[in-house]
Amino acid sequence: MFQPLPTPKEMAMWDKMAIEDFNILPEILMENASQEALYILREQFPSLKGKTALIFAGSGNNGGDGFALARHLVNHEVKVMILHSKRQKEYRGTTAGYHLKLAKKMDIPLMHLPEYNMDFLPQVDIVVDGLLGTGFKGHLRSEYEKWIKKINKIGEKAFVLSLDIPSGLNGETGNPSPLAVKADVTITFEEAKLGLFLPPAKPYVGTLKIGKIGIPKKIKIENPCTHYALTHKILNLLSLPPSTLHKGKAGHVLIIGGSPGLCGAPQLAALGALRSGAGLVTVACPQSLKTEVKGCFPEIMTLFVNNSDSYLGPETLEIIKENLFKFKAVVFGPGLGRNKSCLELLKSYLCLENYPLTVFDADSLYFFASYPELFDMIKNKNEVIFTPHPGEMARFFGNKAEDINQQRAKYAYEFVNKYKVNLILKGAATIVAVPGKPLYISPFATPNLALGGSGDILAGILGSLLAQGYSPLNAACLGVYMHGLTGQYLGEKYPYRGNLAQDIANSLPLVLAKVIKQSN
Numbered sequence: 001m002f003q004p005l006p007t008p009k010e011m012a013m014w015d016k017m018a019i020e021d022f023n024i025l026p027e028i029l030m031e032n033a034s035q036e037a038l039y040i041l042r043e044q045f046p047s048l049k050g051k052t053a054l055i056f057a058g059s060g061n062n063g064g065d066g067f068a069l070a071r072h073l074v075n076h077e078v079k080v081m082i083l084h085s086k087r088q089k090e091y092r093g094t095t096a097g098y099h100l101k102l103a104k105k106m107d108i109p110l111m112h113l114p115e116y117n118m119d120f121l122p123q124v125d126i127v128v129d130g131l132l133g134t135g136f137k138g139h140l141r142s143e144y145e146k147w148i149k150k151i152n153k154i155g156e157k158a159f160v161l162s163l164d165i166p167s168g169l170n171g172e173t174g175n176p177s178p179l180a181v182k183a184d185v186t187i188t189f190e191e192a193k194l195g196l197f198l199p200p201a202k203p204y205v206g207t208l209k210i211g212k213i214g215i216p217k218k219i220k221i222e223n224p225c226t227h228y229a230l231t232h233k234i235l236n237l238l239s240l241p242p243s244t245l246h247k248g249k250a251g252h253v254l255i256i257g258g259s260p261g262l263c264g265a266p267q268l269a270a271l272g273a274l275r276s277g278a279g280l281v282t283v284a285c286p287q288s289l290k291t292e293v294k295g296c297f298p299e300i301m302t303l304f305v306n307n308s309d310s311y312l313g314p315e316t317l318e319i320i321k322e323n324l325f326k327f328k329a330v331v332f333g334p335g336l337g338r339n340k341s342c343l344e345l346l347k348s349y350l351c352l353e354n355y356p357l358t359v360f361d362a363d364s365l366y367f368f369a370s371y372p373e374l375f376d377m378i379k380n381k382n383e384v385i386f387t388p389h390p391g392e393m394a395r396f397f398g399n400k401a402e403d404i405n406q407q408r409a410k411y412a413y414e415f416v417n418k419y420k421v422n423l424i425l426k427g428a429a430t431i432v433a434v435p436g437k438p439l440y441i442s443p444f445a446t447p448n449l450a451l452g453g454s455g456d457i458l459a460g461i462l463g464s465l466l467a468q469g470y471s472p473l474n475a476a477c478l479g480v481y482m483h484g485l486t487g488q489y490l491g492e493k494y495p496y497r498g499n500l501a502q503d504i505a506n507s508l509p510l511v512l513a514k515v516i517k518q519s520n
């Protein structure tokens, strides 16, 4: 269900433990890494004989992987030249130095990069990028920028294999710093590093392959990492409904929202809930808007107070309270509006002695960001899910959506640590964060979900899953994955976008049926 995504620091710790606690020689780990890299090249070039390769080796262990790979390539009759960033004697006594010595014994040509005139580099078939891996920090030094530009230039006509991480890419954030190698394939060692999985890394990583290098499983179990990717196996949480199912047992979702000009939001949330299997859906909305909120969906029921107000207010709570026993989950906020009366409704809701599992979305998030003391009014913090998009998240931190997107994981952690509630930080590679747990990251980044109403659909899906009895963590992971999977499907159907938010809801059950059938 979850694939580990260690940060460079966590990976370095696993390496260290393998070496110090399990007495695995670092030279062996490096040898294993180089064998995994060789495997990729053999796959790419069924006959390596006669091919030419340049191996860029940096000053740390990433360079050492390059030295070790050079030997294997020579054994496969590849014409290899190594370009190393440090003087040979400076590698002495290190793991990389050991593999350098072996490469020297085999008479592999070695050039000191800083002294080599880049203009004389030959065009080759293969470029191996072993400049920088998990040890890369900060901004590239200027000479590295020059070398990386050269790799990318030669790479226009050659196959570029990056070892562990494309050099220049931050292994934690996935950001080029400020530029990075554009690989055809990145062979990352043991597990995919977090940054490789994040959207900014996409133009650099190429195809991502994972090569196991022999880190004992025990180390990874006893020292779990702090980030995981959601995998297809999350869908195993879904079970086929029994043929005797009663609608009352499939969960009744209440959606609280709707205001002038914003009736589509609760309608779409209702559609999301229905299309993800909720038995019944009711929208609490202003009386004057009930027809608009229902639209052409007779399946959507409405709840309202007889008055002429066009915004919801605390008086709506009376009727909600009377019916509260019916609802298994609530989605609070789609199209709610930011009127003072809406804030009063939210406050009265939070004052209820008991309320169902609740998703706080859209305008309710605006109120929480403006009045953080509202968080103190939440009784069971583990029973609510907050679903901000980066713009809404920025309001909590007093910054901009771009700042959030630069360091999404960091802000997600800060949010749950501060407010102690469950969080879904929407956007490409949506994050699920639950206090005291690792972060779970969606593998999907698709422009087909980047449209008005998409978040309302997600909120409805979440409400539906909660109402069907999934825990907040499972509902969040499953809902995010189902929403992303549908977005990916719409991307195939509408490569230039143009799908509607309601298409997400309408496609969802069919996409699920298709992919679950395929994977069985």
Ligand SMILES: NC(=O)C1=CN([C@@H]2O[C@H](COP(=O)(O)OP(=O)(O)OC[C@H]3O[C@@H](n4cnc5c(N)ncnc54)[C@H](O)[C@@H]3O)[C@@H](O)[C@H]2O)[C@@H](O)CC1
Pocket (backbone or CB within 6 Å): 012, 015, 016, 026, 029, 030, 031, 033, 058, 059, 060, 061, 062, 063, 064, 065, 131, 132, 133, 134, 135, 136, 137, 138, 139, 140, 141, 144, 163, 164, 165, 189, 213
């Ligand atoms: N025993 C281990 O730790 C293993 C490590 N392996 C490889 O080793 C890598 C990690 O090795 P290291 O920890 O030595 O680190 P790296 O080889 O990734 O990088 C460290 C070197 O980069 C330089 N550097 C850091 N920031 C820089 C910047 N901004 N501009 C220019 N240079 C910069 C440092 O001065 C240092 O010399 C992994 O990514 C992996 O490829 C594998 O061989 C498997 C075993």
Ligand SMILES: [K+]
Pocket (backbone or CB within 6 Å): 062, 129, 130, 131, 132, 133, 162, 163, 164, 165, 166, 167
């Ligand atoms: K690299």
